[in-house]
Amino acid sequence: MTGVDVELPVGGPAGPAPRRDAAVPAAATTVPPTDAAALRGEGRRKRTRASRVFAWVALALLGIVFVYPFVWLVSASFKPRTEVFDNRLIPETFTLDNYVSVWQEAPLGLWLMNTVIVTVLAAVTVTFSSAMVAWGFSYFRFRGRGALFALVLGTMMLPGAVTMIPTFLIWNGLGQVGTLTPLWAGNLFGSAFYIFLLRQFFLGLPRDLFEAARIDGASQFGVFWRIALPLCKPALAVVLVFEVQAVWTDLMRALIYLRDSDTFTVPRGLKSLVDAFGFGGEWHWEIIITASVITTIPMIIVFFVAQRQIIDGVASSGLKG
Known part of the structure; x- marks a missing residue:
């Protein structure tokens, strides 16, 4: 032994130091939270818009179903007897005689x-x-x-x-x-x-x-x-x-x-x-x-x-x- 002191690295011979060009963790490549929230919000808005359109269409169809009989009734009241059941909403022959006759007959x-x-x-x-x-x-x-x-x-x-x-x-x-x-x-x-x-x-x-x-x-x-x-x-x-x-x-x-x-x-x-x-x-x-x-x-x-x-x-x- 020569008495020369040899300095060892701190931590002992545990292995080489980590390389600086190591791969980036996978978590760093995910979409930021703010972008994910924006995407979810956009999806909700699209679903809400679609549900509103569906609701308006359904209400419009129901409205037509309920209003059509009365519209047909009013239209038929302006038709002569031979055209009452022709199923036209706009009378082919428009007449007011029915409104005169009804007051005379009853x-x-x-x-x-x-x-x-x-x-x-x-x-x-x-x-x-x-x-x-x-x-x-x-x-x-x-x-x-x-x-x-x-x-x-x-x-x-x-x-x-x-x-x-x-x-x-x-x-x-x-x-x-x-x-x-x-x-x-x-x-x-x-x-x-x-x-x-x-x-x-x-x-x-x-x-x-x-x-x-x-x-x-x-x-x-x-x-x-x-x-x-x-x-x-x-x-x-x-x-x-x-x-x-x-x-x-x-x-x-x-x-x-x-x-x-x-x-x-x-x-x-x-x-x-x-x-x-x-x-x-x-x-x-x-x-x-x-x-x-x-x-x-x-x-x-x-x-x-x-x-x-x-x-x-x-x-x-x-x-x-």
């Missing part, structure tokens, strides 16, 4: 007036009576309230044919058969469906508001009339419009109770037109179609005017309570 104005009277009385009475009953079930706390309310809802399961004969016997005993009274007076006792709908709305109102009114000296009816009813206008509008539509198109009760053409409503009058103009196998459908158009237009106007109230009322009644 007392359509009187039927419309009778229908308006019955509709207004039925809609107003059922709205007010159902609101009073619904207010009682929602505001007052009493024993057996749940069972009594369930009994009211249970009447909805009774078919109309079950109560048809007993109801007729009652009105016949009162001497009201042949008048307009049976077509609307039954609504004085409310409707189970409307009671349920209005009760759900009343339950969503803050009870503290009513208690504060009672402390200020308001009577029970005053709380209902001055506070509860103004707050549930959307639900009342829904009940009113639903009942207007139901009474305006009601044929069954008109067939049962009306005898004289002077008391006919629009549905009963249209039925008499179908019976009157079907002779010798040759139907005057142009008269019937024209009368149908005239009697359908008022309901379209009602729904067009009250569509916002209907949507707000149904949405509020479904979410509250």
Whole structure:
């Protein structure tokens, strides 16, 4: 040994130092996170755009399906009898004679007036009576309230044919058969469906508001009339419009109770037109179609005017309570 000190590399003879030209890791070649998020966002936008286009196309097709019968009805009302069923939306021979003839062949104005009277009385009475009953079930706390309310809802399961004969016997005993009274007076006792709908709305109102009114000296009816009813206008509008539509198109009760053409409503009058103009196998459908158009237009106007109230009322009644 010569005593010369030999310095070894730090770490000992573990191997050669790493080369500077080693391969780049695979992770470094992937798409940056920001670019991947942008690609995902673009894919979502494309899917959303495609779903919107599909929804618009589907709604347009459904709209055409529902609107086409009425458009065909209006078009046929301007055609002569020989061209009513030619299935053209634009009449080949345009005529207004049908609208003149329908007023001459039938007392359509009187039927419309009778229908308006019955509709207004039925809609107003059922709205007010159902609101009073619904207010009682929602505001007052009493024993057996749940069972009594369930009994009211249970009447909805009774078919109309079950109560048809007993109801007729009652009105016949009162001497009201042949008048307009049976077509609307039954609504004085409310409707189970409307009671349920209005009760759900009343339950969503803050009870503290009513208690504060009672402390200020308001009577029970005053709380209902001055506070509860103004707050549930959307639900009342829904009940009113639903009942207007139901009474305006009601044929069954008109067939049962009306005898004289002077008391006919629009549905009963249209039925008499179908019976009157079907002779010798040759139907005057142009008269019937024209009368149908005239009697359908008022309901379209009602729904067009009250569509916002209907949507707000149904949405509020479904979410509250």
